[in-house]
Amino acid sequence: MRWAGLVLVALLLALPAILSSYAITIFIVIFFYAFLGQAWNIVGGYAGQLSIGHAAFVGVGAYTAAILARDTGLTPWVGMFVGGACAAALGTVIGYLGFRFGLRGFYFALLTVAFAEIARIVTANLEATGGALGLYITFTGDPRQFQFSSNLPHYYIALALMLVATGVAGGIERRRLGAYLAAIRDDEAASEALGVNSFRYKMIAIVISAFLTGMGGTFYAFYFLSLQPNTVFGVPFSVEIALRAIVGGSGTLLGPILGSFLLTPLAEFSRAYFATGGWTGVHLIAYGLLLIVVVLFLPQGVYPYLRRLVGEGQRS
Amino acid sequence: MDPTLIGQALLNGILFGGVYSLMAVGLSLIFGVMRVVNFAHGDMMVWGMYLALVLAERARLDPYLGFVLCAGLLFLLGAVVQRVLVDRVVDSAHEMQILLMLGVALVLENTALVIFGPDPQRVASPLTTATIWLGPLFVDVARLTTFVVAIALTIALYLFLARTRPGQMIRAAADNTYGALVVGVNVPRVYMVAFGIGAACVGAAGALVSAFLPFQPASGLSASVTSFNIVIIGGMGSLLGAFCGGLAVSIAESLGAVFLSPSLKELVSFSLLVLILLFRPAGLFGRRTP
Numbered sequence: 116m117r118w119a120g121l122v123l124v125a126l127l128l129a130l131p132a133i134l135s136s137y138a139i140t141i142f143i144v145i146f147f148y149a150f151l152g153q154a155w156n157i158v159g160g161y162a163g164q165l166s167i168g169h170a171a172f173v174g175v176g177a178y179t180a181a182i183l184a185r186d187t188g189l190t191p192w193v194g195m196f197v198g199g200a201c202a203a204a205l206g207t208v209i210g211y212l213g214f215r216f217g218l219r220g221f222y223f224a225l226l227t228v229a230f231a232e233i234a235r236i237v238t239a240n241l242e243a244t245g246g247a248l249g250l251y252i253t254f255t256g257d258p259r260q261f262q263f264s265s266n267l268p269h270y271y272i273a274l275a276l277m278l279v280a281t282g283v284a285g286g287i288e289r290r291r292l293g294a295y296l297a298a299i300r301d302d303e304a305a306s307e308a309l310g311v312n313s314f315r316y317k318m319i320a321i322v323i324s325a326f327l328t329g330m331g332g333t334f335y336a337f338y339f340l341s342l343q344p345n346t347v348f349g350v351p352f353s354v355e356i357a358l359r360a361i362v363g364g365s366g367t368l369l370g371p372i373l374g375s376f377l378l379t380p381l382a383e384f385s386r387a388y389f390a391t392g393g394w395t396g397v398h399l400i401a402y403g404l405l406l407i408v409v410v411l412f413l414p415q416g417v418y419p420y421l422r423r424l425v426g427e428g429q430r431s
Numbered sequence: 432m433d434p435t436l437i438g439q440a441l442l443n444g445i446l447f448g449g450v451y452s453l454m455a456v457g458l459s460l461i462f463g464v465m466r467v468v469n470f471a472h473g474d475m476m477v478w479g480m481y482l483a484l485v486l487a488e489r490a491r492l493d494p495y496l497g498f499v500l501c502a503g504l505l506f507l508l509g510a511v512v513q514r515v516l517v518d519r520v521v522d523s524a525h526e527m528q529i530l531l532m533l534g535v536a537l538v539l540e541n542t543a544l545v546i547f548g549p550d551p552q553r554v555a556s557p558l559t560t561a562t563i564w565l566g567p568l569f570v571d572v573a574r575l576t577t578f579v580v581a582i583a584l585t586i587a588l589y590l591f592l593a594r595t596r597p598g599q600m601i602r603a604a605a606d607n608t609y610g611a612l613v614v615g616v617n618v619p620r621v622y623m624v625a626f627g628i629g630a631a632c633v634g635a636a637g638a639l640v641s642a643f644l645p646f647q648p649a650s651g652l653s654a655s656v657t658s659f660n661i662v663i664i665g666g667m668g669s670l671l672g673a674f675c676g677g678l679a680v681s682i683a684e685s686l687g688a689v690f691l692s693p694s695l696k697e698l699v700s701f702s703l704l705v706l707i708l709l710f711r712p713a714g715l716f717g718r719r720t721p
Binding site for chain 2: 163165167212213216218219220221222224225226228229232233236237239240350354361395396397399400402403404405406407409410411414
């Protein structure tokens with residue numbers, strides 16, 4: 116298993132040599148969504164607290180790094196961590212409000228939506244953030260500004276982000292924290308009875324998840340170079356993040372990566388294909404249908420399903 | 432601040448509150464009966480609006496009459512969605528239900544986008560041009576009609592649940608599913624009817640505002656989120672809570688638009704939500720903590 120992982124990583128490191136520039140951009144988006152899905156997975160999958168507001172963390176991280184770079188000249192390489200810290204602070208507030216009363220399921224999901232919407236409305240009404248028109252970053256190609264003249268560096272940065280998040284999630288999974296989170300996810304009352312401080316571990320999970328997602332905001336800002344409150348804080352973006360992990364298999368280490376490799380190319384190609392034909396919206400109908408199919412027929416996600424298939428194959 | 436301005440805002444808030452109440456009552460009924468949150472609620476509302484538009488353009492039916500037909504069609508949509516999809520996840524985890532309904536919401540919203548396009552629309556009705564003056568305050572006749580009809584529908588729903596045999600069955604299934612099954616209530620059918628009624632409420636609400644509130648396919652999401660806010664503020668599953676919550680949120684938003692700024696009015700209902708979750712997570716009229 117470990118060898119397979121190393122070979123795969125080596126393959127991804129060498130891959131750009133044979134890829135066209137367009138294919139590289141697709142892979143960048145795949146890695147980036149896999150990274151966001153993995154960060155979501157820590158609180159949404161392992162801890163089982165469904166968040167539909169992760170876009171708020173991306174947005175806070177993105178705006179923080181972009182405004183710091185614009186107004187104080189702070190390099191995004193540092194701003195990335197400041198943005199992550201700001202997102203983690205927001206995660207602390209949401210987690211405290213939600214977990215203090217043990218809000219679960221729908222209540223917690225709505226709390227995360229509410230905070231993302233508050234962030235969106237505030238951002239759209241502040242002058243410092245560029246208001247509803249958004250914030251645009253001028254392209255300089257300066258590596259100190261997190262910009263590059265080719266897209267190769269962004270390929271490796273996105274790959275690194277994905278691997279870091281996977282490393283963090285893997286670390287959690289193997290340690291006590293992972294066991295506590297699994298216990299809380301499966302039966303919170305029973306784990307409390309056994310002395311697991313569920314509030315504390317859920318807080319740790321959301322803070323780590325928010326920090327990583329906030330770091331991703333810097334990548335978003337300085338790769339796409341434009342921040343619009345309605346897009347970067349929007350519920351559809353949050354759903355896209357959660358969807359990667361859920362389709363792949365939430366609460367599994369490889370689920371979000373598999374989910375992104377399945378969904379991102381699908382989204383990119385169908386968007387390009389249908390949008391040129393004037394059929395905007397068709398790819399989102401397909402998305403909705405996919406979501407329904409996954410819930411009804413593969414509620415655990417694709418990865419656990421594949422693993423079962425492989426397991427059965429080996430036994431027979 | 433000018434007292435007339437505040438009075439006008441208060442009046443507008445009350446008038447629009449009827450619609451909020453009707454939306455929230457539909458959501459609350461669905462949740463109360465089968466513990467499923469209809470994340471496609473706002474998109475069903477938008478479909479009510481577009482159906483009103485089609486009826487007005489093709490059959491020259493005024494939305495203030497067409498709303499009956501819209502409610503009927505949305506009842507069918509709700510019943511079908513319940514029977515085909517929701518029924519399979521009634522006993523699943525909340526997360527799965529939310530994801531399923533998000534899927535339905537995506538399909539509904541984008542089907543509207545493909546058919547009707549992204550531009551904001553409004554249904555023409557002669558009522559929108561009429562106003563009544565009450566001293567210094569003016570009342571928009573369209574909004575007044577909407578208010579009266581919405582309140583009448585909410586009261587009718589209440590009487591249906593309280594006084595009739597099918598209504599009794601719905602309440603029985605909501606209170607104790609197993610008990611209802613034991614005394615011979617056809618629970619799957621009750622679920623289907625309850626979901627249909629919930630969808631019909633929000634469909635009627637959509638048709639009733641279509642004459643003065645511009646709408647587009649993307650409007651569904653914020654309508655859903657507003658309905659959730661109201662229902663949590665009022666207390667999940669409580670019809671009285673949904674009704675009062677709708678009026679309260681509408682008045683608060685209307686006053687917020689005057690005191691803060693129109694673009695910040697949405698912030699008011701979210702702030703109310705956060706306050707409720709902080710101090711009284713069961714909601715104003717809810718009986719137990721979630």
